[in-house]
Amino acid sequence: MDDAVTRKNTSPAPEHLYGRVLKPGELLEHAQYSSVRVVAERLRPFVKRYWAVDWDLPDGESYQTATVAEPTINLTFEYGTSRRANTDGPGVWVTGPVTQRRFDVGIFGRGGVFGVNFHLGATLAFSGQMPADIRDTTVPAAQWFPALESDLGLTDSDFSLSDGPDISALAEAVESWLLSRRPQMTGGYMRLKHLLDILDDPEVVSLRMLSERAGVTERTLQRLFSRFCGVGAKKILTRARIIDAVGAIDRGWDDSLADLGARFGWFDQSHFNADFLRVTGFSPGEYAQRRSARTQRD
Numbered sequence: 001m002d003d004a005v006t007r008k009n010t011s012p013a014p015e016h017l018y019g020r021v022l023k024p025g026e027l028l029e030h031a032q033y034s035s036v037r038v039v040a041e042r043l044r045p046f047v048k049r050y051w052a053v054d055w056d057l058p059d060g061e062s063y064q065t066a067t068v069a070e071p072t073i074n075l076t077f078e079y080g081t082s083r084r085a086n087t088d089g090p091g092v093w094v095t096g097p098v099t100q101r102r103f104d105v106g107i108f109g110r111g112g113v114f115g116v117n118f119h120l121g122a123t124l125a126f127s128g129q130m131p132a133d134i135r136d137t138t139v140p141a142a143q144w145f146p147a148l149e150s151d152l153g154l155t156d157s158d159f160s161l162s163d164g165p166d167i168s169a170l171a172e173a174v175e176s177w178l179l180s181r182r183p184q185m186t187g188g189y190m191r192l193k194h195l196l197d198i199l200d201d202p203e204v205v206s207l208r209m210l211s212e213r214a215g216v217t218e219r220t221l222q223r224l225f226s227r228f229c230g231v232g233a234k235k236i237l238t239r240a241r242i243i244d245a246v247g248a249i250d251r252g253w254d255d256s257l258a259d260l261g262a263r264f265g266w267f268d269q270s271h272f273n274a275d276f277l278r279v280t281g282f283s284p285g286e287y288a289q290r291r292s293a294r295t296q297r298d
Contacts, residue, residue: 013028014035016049019068019246020068020243022067024250033053035049036052036171040179046122046183050116052114054080054112055080062108063107066103068102072118074117076093076115076116078113079160080111081111091140092141092148092149094138094144096131096137097134099239100278112164112167114165120196124186125184126178132226132231135231152173188227198210205237205241206237206265210237238279245264245272246287257284
């Protein structure tokens, strides 16, 4: 598996986890993470990555993972034991864009997940279902991809607690299935991708800046983001900059938190604190202290 990081390994976390997984080092003390395989070139405009997490924790030990990733959609194949809002346990699921706070999953016993992380707005190339309909919730994958499980020949035994599926074989089969859907780049999705490329620049800290750089009206921004992502442009922008701020702390930010907020577009410290707390569950100071305490302990 590519980018595999084993439980108790002291190696740095993969770069894309920073800002998106709270306390990534702690996660890697309780589970193994892998990006599984490189996405086929034909799918790269639509699929960001394949990923897998598996764990085998001693009796009585548990851990709560917490992510603040972009409000994308994930297709997951889950086995073993875990607990989260809306659904628990094994199966094939689609989790919609998370917009309210972070996304928490409690892991214990033995289990794992193989996931497909779609690019923002990409699922309309594979399914006619609207992202807004599953905002902040999880549904059985059959609601979005009715033929998926039967086409892959999956049964309940593939998600048994004893061993789970062969992740490499599953990733290959899922990729083949996605390719068979023949996803197309529509004009609307191409315009959205252009906006997202601009949004990747941490210097873009307002809808006005995004609108000016893209050469479109803010109304057009709202329409594209709402249709393809199921989330308003302002929420996506705010979450992107919070992710940047979290990542900066995890990489060892050593200037003031006021400077951190200003770096990513907050010139009112109380506003930055409130947005950071709402998304992560921590104030910037609390999160920085936890990171500092962990570094000293290590």
